[in-house]
Structures are given as C-alpha cells and as structure tokens.
Amino acid sequence: MKVLAFVGSPRGNGNTARMVDAVCKGAAAVGHDIETINVTRLNIHDCTACCACKVGKVEYCALNDDMQKLYPKIIEADCIVVGTPVYMGQMSGQLKNFFDRWYTFMDASYKIRYIPGKKYITVTASGAPAEIFQSLTDYLNHWLGTFFKMALIKNIVAGGLGPPDAIDDQPEILAMAEQTGRALR
Ligand SMILES: Cc1cc2nc3c(=O)[nH]c(=O)nc-3n(C[C@H](O)[C@H](O)[C@H](O)COP(=O)(O)O)c2cc1C
Numbered sequence: 624m625k626v627l628a629f630v631g632s633p634r635g636n637g638n639t640a641r642m643v644d645a646v647c648k649g650a651a652a653v654g655h656d657i658e659t660i661n662v663t664r665l666n667i668h669d670c671t672a673c674c675a676c677k678v679g680k681v682e683y684c685a686l687n688d689d690m691q692k693l694y695p696k697i698i699e700a701d702c703i704v705v706g707t708p709v710y711m712g713q714m715s716g717q718l719k720n721f722f723d724r725w726y727t728f729m730d731a732s733y734k735i736r737y738i739p740g741k742k743y744i745t746v747t748a749s750g751a752p753a754e755i756f757q758s759l760t761d762y763l764n765h766w767l768g769t770f771f772k773m774a775l776i777k778n779i780v781a782g783g784l785g786p787p788d789a790i791d792d793q794p795e796i797l798a799m800a801e802q803t804g805r806a807l808r
Contacts (some may be wrong), residue, residue: 624650624655624656624701624702624807624808625655625658625699625700625701625702625803626646626647626650626655626656626657626658626661626700626701626702626703626704626807627658627660627696627697627699627700627702627703627704627779628643628646628660628703628704628705628706628798629645629656629659629660629661629662629703629705629706629718629721630659630660630661630662630663630702630706630707630713630714631663631705631706631707631708631714631717631718631721632661632706632707632708632748633663633715633717634708634787635661635664636787636788636804637708637748637787637788638708638748638781638784638787638788638789638790639706639707639708639747639748640661640706640718641686641790641797642706642746642748642779642780642781642790642796642797642800643659643704643706643746643800644659644710644798645797645798645800645801645804646704646744646746646779646803646804647659647704647804648720648801648804649800649801649802649804649805649806649807650702650804650805650807651687651751651804652665652801652804652805653804653805653807655702655804655807658696659662659698660693662717662718663691663717664727665688665715666688666689666699667686667688667689667690667693667717667720667721667724668686668690668720669720669723669740670686670720670723670724670726670732671685671686676726676727676729676730676731677726677729677730677731677733678731679730679731680709680788684724684725684727684807690721690724693721696725697737697738698737698738700741701741701742702741702742702743702744702776702807703741703742703743703744703773704742704744704745704746705718705743705745705746705763706745706747706748707746707747707748707759708747708748708749709745709747709748709749709750709751709756709759712756712758712759713759713762714747714759714762714763722766723803725738728771735770735771738771738773739771739772739773740772740773740774741773741774742773742774742775742776742807743767743768743773743774743775743776744762744774744776744777744778744779744803745763745764745767745776745777745778745779746779746781746800747759747760747779747780747781748781748782748785749761749781749783749784750782750784750785750789751782751783752757752782752783753780753781753782753783754755754780754782755782756780756782757780760778760780763778764778776803776807779796779799779800779803781793781796782788
C-alpha cells in the first residue's frame with residue numbers, strides 16, 4: 624500500500640510531525656511504501672477561483688506550482704495521512720490552502736473523481752485539551768469522508784501541547800499512532 628502523509632505545521636519536527644511520523648513508522652514496519660511531505664515547505668498558491676478545473680481546460684489546475692507534482696502522488700496513494708496543528712480553532716492556513724486546491728477533485732460536472740475509496744487518517748495537535756477541538760476533526764471527516772468519499776481509518780487527536788516535543792510526554796498517543804500505521808491493510 625502507498626501511504627502518503629501530509630504535515631501542515633511549519634515545525635518540521637513538531638508535535639504534528641512526530642505523530643505523523645509514528646503512523647508512518649508503523650506502516651513502514653509492515654511493509655507499506657511511505658512518503659511524508661510538509662506542505663509548509665512547498666510553493667502552494669492559494670486557489671484563485673479561475674475554475675479552469677471545472678471547464679475541462681486543464682488536467683488538474685491552471686496554477687503552475689508544487690501542487691502539479693502533488694496531484695499525481697495523491698491520485699496514486701492508497702492511504703492519505705493528514706496532520707495539522709490547531710491554529711485559531713482550525714487547521715493551519717497552509718493546510719487549508721492545500722485543501723482548497725483539491726477543488727479539482729470535483730470534475731466539470733461536479734462529480735468527485737480520483738479520490739473516493741482511498742483510506743485516510745487525521746492527526747491534530749492543539750495547545751488546549753484534545754476534546755476542545757472536536758469541531759476540527761468533524762470538519763476533516765466531513766470533507767474527506769462524507770464529501771470526498773474517502774474511508775476513515777482513525778482520527779488521532781492530541782492536546783495539551785506547547786513546545787515542539789511536548790507530545791513525547793504522551794507516549795500512549797505516539798504508540799496508538801504507530802499502531803494505527805501498523806494495522807493498515
Ligand atoms: C498561530 C497559532 C495559533 C494557535 N491556535 C491555537 C488554538 O486555537 N487552540 C489551541 O489549543 N492551540 C493553538 N495553538 C497551539 C498549537 O496548536 C500547538 O502548540 C500545537 O501543538 C502545535 O503543533 P506543532 O508542534 O505540530 O506545530 C496555536 C499555535 C499557533 C502558532
């Protein structure tokens with residue numbers, strides 16, 4: 624299985640990245656192919672609403688930036704891991720820009736293409752206790768699950784996090800993340 628993981632935190636080795644890495648470590652241990660991409664390191668323009676993707680003018684998107692190399696990777700992946708810190712009660716802006724560019728996964732007739740049926744795992748990290756931002760998990764499940772028709776494997780939610788390595792004090796979450804990757808079939 625190809626597991627493609629996206630980290631939406633500018634902290635390359637922060638809490639989100641550590642949890643995503645734990646999922647990937649577990650998945651790699653049982654033989655899955657892993658690739659992790661930090662979207663904050665890439666040139667991902669915000670959607671300009673040109674709607675070229677809705678009139679069949681382009682394969683994916685008219686904007687010529689790093690999304691052009693991400694689209695084929697997303698389409699080839701069997702499982703997508705999405706990790707984000709909670710910023711102002713939501714996913715990070717960088718990750719939201721990335722998701723706006725998924726508009727192309729609705730074709731010209733507004734039918735979802737390429738991604739239905741893929742598995743997905745969400746990872747969220749917040750300063751406040753984990754249960755405070757259930758709305759972010761609900762949002763991700765709505766768009767990835769209900770709207771894009773992907774199959775939820777697990778929502779990994781951690782709270783009480785400040786410094787980039789704070790998650791190391793919650794080894795049970797890291798163990799659960801690793802087990803989630805290890806259980807991927
Ligand atoms: C711009 C910004 C906004 C934040 N907003 C929130 C928030 O609304 N609620 C919260 O609990 N934590 C908030 N935090 C704290 C982060 O969610 C928390 O430190 C998280 O562990 C960061 O993950 P990271 O280490 O992967 O970057 C915010 C942090 C930053 C930098």
